[in-house]
Amino acid sequence: MKRPRIAILALTLALALAGTAATATATTAATAKTSYTAVIDDLMCVVCHEPLNVAQSPEAFQERQYVRQLIAQGKTKSEIEDDLVQQYGPAVLSRPPANGVNLLVYIIPPVVVILGIVIIAFFIPRWRRRAREADASNPQETHALDAADAKRLNEDLGRFA
């Protein structure tokens, strides 16, 4: 009589443990939509204007704690960033949104690079052409050493030999 009771108790306990483990696994799966470092690396401390992963201000500690809470609630990185913008404004993002005046941040660097390339491509051939034309217009100009300079050069080189 005792053995069946023990068996039922053991079975109940095993089922309960299995259920708890399954719930814990499900909860972890629900919350693991992003990692702390993946989120924190793209955020700023809005008070000290330093990257949030190195900032040491009291506000930065509050911000990091809030990020941990949002991750624990199972929010994605994008949802967390939206939430933080609602709380702190767009300055919380290390990469500003590409609209309004912020658009200049994305437009100016490539424009400057392209402008630089265009300037180089435009002016360098002109400078080289001018140099060639200058050489052509002075054919008598040679770079050969006269006898005295050649002798002096040979003497100087001889001292180093």
Add this chain to the structure above:
Amino acid sequence: MRRFILPGLVAAAAVALLALLTFGVSKQDDTSSIDSQVAHGKFPKAPNAQQALPMLGSNQKASLADFKGKVVVLNVFASWCDPCQAEAPILAKEQPILAKHNATLVGVTYKDLSSASEAFDRKYHLTYPVLRDVTGEFVSSFGTTGVPETFVINRKGQIQALQRFPVTAQWFNETLPRILAEKS
């Protein structure tokens, strides 16, 4: 014509840099002008008085203009700021006194979580309206770059006094009676 392209670009870049410098310097002047005007007895209008900000713990919005006719003691604070916590009990004591004189404290949160600001209000029993300045633009027009800061705005909407540090009961006692006695 072509020979002017490069000097033209350099001149344009120099002008742009000068414009940026001028803009930066002029913004610096804005920051300190309220302090200097108040110190010289010229009382400037409270900036952005029409700007509606969300109210803490509510879906409503409010602006300084909504308090027209009242003396407004505008306190900029954050829950993470230790000096703000130190002055909060003084503000809590001051609010009922102000209410008797057709005046009110108005809090403005500075770069703070709404939930943390609400917890701060509950902890220190702050019953006055609190506005949320999410982007910080509203308080920056007052020259605010840190917290706590307090501005006393008279019934005509002019800034009569300000404190860039934590307030004390003595500061309120010395500052408020004259302003509260003024008629609108």
